[in-house]
Amino acid sequence: MAEAEAGRAAIRRALRSLKRRHLAEEGAHSPAIEALTRPFAAHALEWKEKAENHELELQQCYKAQSRLSEQLVTEIEEGKASKALLKEKEAMITSLQAELEKTSEENVQLKQSLDEKTKALDLLIQEHQIVKAELEQALTKLKAAEEENQSLIDRWMLEKMKDAERLNEANAMYEEMVLKLKTAGVGGIQHNAQQEADGIIRRSEAGYTETPIPSTCTITIRAHDGGCGSLMFEHNSDKLISGGQDQTVKIWGAYTGALTSTLHGVLGSVNDLAMTNDNKFVVAACSSNKLFVWEVNGGRPRHTLTGHTKNVSSVDASWVKSFVVASSSNDRTIKIWDLQTGFCKSTIMSASNPNSLAFIDGDIICSGHRDGNLRLWDIRSGKCTTQIAAHLDVTSVCVSRSKKFILTSGRDNVHNLFDVRTLEVCGTFRATGNRVVGSWGKPCMSPDENCIVAGSSDGSVYIWSRLKNETPTILQGHSSPVLASAWCGLGPLATSDRNHIYIWS
Incomplete structure (x- = not known):
């Protein structure tokens, strides 16, 4: 304590000494100071203005310094944020580098696995090729x-x-x-x-009579407006059935040309007709994708068969089973129908549009197709049993009364006769002026199977002999292309064009 008090006293003494010294020096220098201040008084106003200007500049400098300070603070904050972001990016880069290393390792492993699998696949391909060659x-x-x-x-x-x-x-x-x-003597026998x-x-053969070749038109019937595309005779009858584009089916007397009945209810043009083997039902294939069934006695509609999705081109009834009907359509299908129920029993798919079909026996049908082939189908299995090249485009198929021959026509203007037993061509019929009428022309055979009849686009009817290599007989009379033909088992031949039916004898 004593030492502290002594220190403080010494300090006070020193301060008093310095004060006295300052006062002495100030008194000694006061004259000089006064002398120096006199010149400065004259310049006081000027210096004051300068001082004010300097003060204004200083204020501006302070303001500028303030703005710069604010900018500096902002930049410092941005720098801090950038630094933080940089640290985050660096951390992310570090993480991505780690993931990249991990992915690179996985990639190497996957590449090794891919190489192994590629080698295994090459081995399998080689084995497959060997097995395929053996197969x-x-x-x-x-x-x-x-x-x-x-x-x-x-x-x-x-x-x-x-x-x-x-x-x-x-x-x-x-x-x-x-x-x-028994009936002749010795001379008769010789x-x-x-x-x-x-x-x-x-x-x-039983019931056989030789059919004479007709030469004269005995009856002309104005049958349908727009075209009569289908003709057929009742079995063992002279009743002629026709179908046309006027959406009607008509039944005529072949010897009189009288209309006996008209079947109504058709939607669309009639493309083809079929009659059951007992002559009880008529079936019409129509352009409305449907088939229509009538009872012959009374003309009452029985069924409307639906299922095809395009134009129904052809229809035929089994000559063994009374209620089985087959139809073909441009939807590349052949359908088998049950007339008792009116339902489709089975559907056969074909690679080409079937233009025409016909029954050969109770379970086998033949069909002519747009690709030029004649195909035989088993309706029980739905499989094609035989395929034969017949024409460029088969337009019509007709089976003879004895079921021994198949007559086909094509757009190549050729009519081929096939033997059902061997499926070989046993006759080819053509003529210079004979032109098939597109997909409408329907030729036929005579009841004794010795003559082939085909209409032409020039309105002529050509009749060839199957047994004799002779020039065909040509019947003139139609004024437009001949669309269909049918030969009655009792004698008359019927042909049709756009509006008329001609009966020849």
Whole structure:
């Protein structure tokens, strides 16, 4: 304590000494100061103005300094934010680098796995190619075996058919000779034997009568407006049935030309007609994608068959089963119908539009297609059993009364006759002026199957002999393209054009 008090006292003494010294110096220098201040007084106003100016500039500098300070603070804050963002980016970069390293490692692993799988795939492809080659070889062998088997079966069936035909011929000849022995004397027998040797007498079948070739138009009927595209006769009857673009089906007397009944209710043009084997029902295929069924007695509508999605081009009824009908359409399908219920029993898909079809027996139908092929179908399985190239475009198919021949027509203006047993062409018929009328032309065969009839676009009707290589008989009279033809089992031939039906005898 004593030392602190002594220090403070020394300090006070020193301060008093300094004060006295200052006062002494101020008194000594006062004259000089006064002398110096006198010149400055004269410049006081000027200096005052300068001071004011300097003060104003100083204020402006303060303001500028304030703005700069604010900007500096803002920039410092932005710098801090940028620094923080930079730290975040650096952290993100570090994280991404870590992920990149991890992804690179995974990529290396995936690449190794891909290489292994690629090698395995190459191995599988090689094995697949080897197996495929072996399969192709096996299929080739199988196809060859099937073809050989089919050829053997066809040859065997042909031989069996020939044997059956020879046996039938022998039996028929035996029965005929027995009949002749009963009805003729010795001279008559010798005369018949001589005729047989000369080829004059031919083997007869039950109900067979040779059909004469017509030459004269006996009746002309104005039937339908717009065109009569379909004709057919009732089985073992002279009733003629026609269908046209006027949406009607009409039944006529072939010998009188009288209209006996008209069936109404059709929607669209009638493209084709069919009659059941008992002559009870008429079926019309129409452009409205439907088929219409009537009872012949009374003309009462029975069914409207729906299911096709496009124009129904053809229809035929089984000659074995009374209630089974087949139809073809431009929707590339063939449908089998049950007339008892009016429902579709099955649908057969085809690779090409079927333009026409016909029954060969109770379960087999043949169809002509736009791709030029003739196809045979088993309606029980729905499979195509045989396919034959017939024309460039098959427009019509007709089966003979005995079901032994198939007559086809095409846009190549050729009519081919196929043997049902061998499915080989047994006759080709063409003429210089004969032109098939598009998909409308419907040729036919005579009841004795010796003549082929086809209409032409020039209005002519051509009749060829199946057995004789002669110039065809040409019937003139139509004024427009001949669309359809039908030959009655009792004799008359009917042909139609755009408006009329001609009966020839």
